[in-house]
Amino acid sequence: MAEELDALRRELEGLERRAGRLEGRAEALVREHQRLRRELQAVRDFLEMAPKAQDRLEDLSRELFGELMEEVEANLTHAVREILGQDRKVVSRREVKNGKFFINLEMEQQGGTEDILTGQGGSVCNILSVGLRLIGLAQLDPQTHRRFLVLDEQDCWLRPELVSSFARLIASIGERLGLQVLYISHHAVDAFYGHASRVFQLSPGRDGVRVDVLTDKAASQPLE
Template structure:
């Protein structure tokens, strides 16, 4: 890539100017990406600490494999690296998975993609008393980003009562499952209403 001004190539006639300009652009892009990645890991660290109540730190390691950038997330506690998949019985994986999904959704063009996220059993490995913390964090981020979130869970309704905008229940029947509102205003399902930006709903099976 060469810099141009008024139709003139600024690198013309200057030995090595184009490679240096290209290298500098690569450096700036890498620096910018590094700052964005630091912000993401910082926010994920805050989420992990808020939900688990423990002093854990999320790290991100960048690596180039076969010409493509790879990012590996790790988590540390007291200077010791912990397996994300098994940390706290899978709770860490639950939290990071939700956080990265919200980050990815926030980067999509809203003109082409509806800001809607379904979290299916993303609280499955969390202890019941930690579920409201996860729900509270997701709700706060969803409202900030203007994202509509549907959280599917089998935890008791009490875990969501004060953390979501609506609670829906699925009730099996001979003619198929029936969706009904257990908490919140309105009488229609989200698909019928279309939802609103930043709305956060929980859905659970009804015994």
């Protein structure tokens, strides 16, 4: 009888130890469950807030982007009026979708719109494409990017009488922004006198291409 009681006592002690372990494990599981519930609620709160935050970020982006584009519009409008001598205005239709900017440039004149690709026989496109590149270059860090721009027949659609104004404006902007511009053109060299620091004329010859220096305002300085 005593042996049976001892066996039952040992079994009871084992069950109590096992119950203690199970109780400790249950408490740990309860704590883990509570932690996961908190994390789940935080995720739900974030997901509920995310669309509002995205909308606000897009609003802020539109405001900042709008200020930038207003300055771009003003600069491009000035360039068009300066070269074409016409009362035109460059406007941008812009929007922000999923953090990305979308821009469509248009030309306005007397309340109507004009396609910039075909306006004035392509002259508008000539002017705006150069203007955008000049604006882009002006944003680069001069410590890591050389401000050098090559314009290869960028005046191809301009009427000959407009080329001089075009060259004058590019020279003025380039000097103001500290840009070095290599301007290649098939127009008469007369349009570039007074605007370019150096004017070269390339012409075919028997021994290849002949290069004549027609004017060099920086003759005392080495060619860069």
